[in-house]
Amino acid sequence: MLEQKEIDVLKDIWNRDNKRFMVCPVCGGSLTIVQLSPVYKSGRTTVYYKTVIECDSCSFNIKVESCTVYGAVKSFNDDEVEISSWSSTGSRTTQVYKHSLDRKLLEELKSTGELVEFLIVDDQVVVVIG
Numbered sequence: 001m002l003e004q005k006e007i008d009v010l011k012d013i014w015n016r017d018n019k020r021f022m023v024c025p026v027c028g029g030s031l032t033i034v035q036l037s038p039v040y041k042s043g044r045t046t047v048y049y050k051t052v053i054e055c056d057s058c059s060f061n062i063k064v065e066s067c068t069v070y071g072a073v074k075s076f077n078d079d080e081v082e083i084s085s086w087s088s089t090g091s092r093t094t095q096v097y098k099h100s101l102d103r104k105l106l107e108e109l110k111s112t113g114e115l116v117e118f119l120i121v122d123d124q125v126v127v128v129i130g
């Protein structure tokens with residue numbers, strides 16, 4: 001499981017509006033993404049990226065496979081969320097992921113049907129970006 005500080009760093013990377021520099025949550029040094037290669041998974045319509053983030057000054061690092069999915073919450077329970085979105089070819093698709101999202105947020109997204117971007121890390125939805 002990822003720690004909150006790691007999730008925060010990942011969130012910053014995918015948040016396009018974010019103007020902050022990537023800063024190490026441990027020592028305040030600058031972070032570097034050292035690798036970004038696509039990973040194709042069977043049964044998944046989205047492309048994952050192997051992402052390694054390292055601090056230039058201390059031993060802090062994160063190694064994950066991550067992606068973002070733009071879509072709406074179709075259904076959810078305590079462990080899993082079903083996201084309705086589009087595949088790279090433009091057809092409708094529904095994918096189920098484990099999640100660590102707030103129940104209230106999920107209820108709201110489900111009732112409004114709002115399209116949002118989900119950050120998925122190691123096959124788990126960790127945060128809604130916007």
Ligand SMILES: [Zn+2]
Nearest residue numbers: 024027055058
């Ligand atoms: Zn550091």
